[in-house]
Amino acid sequence: DVKVTQSSRYLVKRTGEKVFLECVQDMDHENMFWYRQDPGLGLRLIYFSYDVKMKEKGDIPEGYSVSREKKERFSLILESASTNQTSMYLCASSLDSSGNTIYFGEGSWLTVV
Amino acid sequence: DAKTTQPNSMESNEEEPVHLPCNHSTISGTDYIHWYRQLPSQGPEYVIHGLTSNVNNRMASLAIAEDRKSSTLILHRATLRDAAVYYCILRRRTNAGKSTFGDGTTLTVKP
Numbered sequence: 697d698v699k700v701t702q703s704s705r706y707l708v709k710r711t712g713e714k715v716f717l718e719c720v721q722d723m724d725h726e727n728m729f730w731y732r733q734d735p736g737l738g739l740r741l742i743y744f745s746y747d748v749k750m751k752e753k754g755d756i757p758e759g760y761s762v763s764r765e766k767k768e769r770f771s772l773i774l775e776s777a778s779t780n781q782t783s784m785y786l787c788a789s790s791l792d793s794s795g796n797t798i799y800f801g802e803g804s805w806l807t808v809v
Numbered sequence: 810d811a812k813t814t815q816p817n818s819m820e821s822n823e824e825e826p827v828h829l830p831c832n833h834s835t836i837s838g839t840d841y842i843h844w845y846r847q848l849p850s851q852g853p854e855y856v857i858h859g860l861t862s863n864v865n866n867r868m869a870s871l872a873i874a875e876d877r878k879s880s881t882l883i884l885h886r887a888t889l890r891d892a893a894v895y896y897c898i899l900r901r902r903t904n905a906g907k908s909t910f911g912d913g914t915t916l917t918v919k920p
Contacts, residue, residue, distance in 0.1 A: 731875075737896075738896070739896070741908070741909055752907065755909065788853075795900070797843075798845070798853075798900075799855070802852050
């Protein structure tokens, strides 16, 4: 089975801290994604990556950056966390074809205080 | 990006069929239609996908309109465990990576 693993399920960080959310997939997928989910707002795409060191902005990239140094790992970085970034963050991966399934991790609940 | 439109919420009785609609009027010829569902406190999971023909799997059926501008996810006998948010998305052949989810349909199943 494909597995997408997010390093932390629950985090509490202080305003201004630098935050790293790590994601690893074990099926050699080209595409990896970071989504944010807030109550009543569905899933919103922050960034996605289609290859190592390649990235594209999604719908809400402001305040975030990403890193993909290895194919299996995709990191989401909050350079200076703010309270409005309190949310659930979902990592996902897929093969690079429209007919292929997207596999999601369990999610990381980030609270910024 | 092509957008999909779904009702915000639907209700069903347990053990009855459920038809969840999705409109995607700007679909292009090579877009796949995917459905995912999200149970409470979990990440979304794959349900089914198709291109032009109707599709069946162990979880559900997908009925695609002849003009492909709409589709319907069919749960043949809803159970309480089917209560979830259901998302319909399009995956483009080009730039397939940028898959945008809408707000989905919250399905409530009543015993």
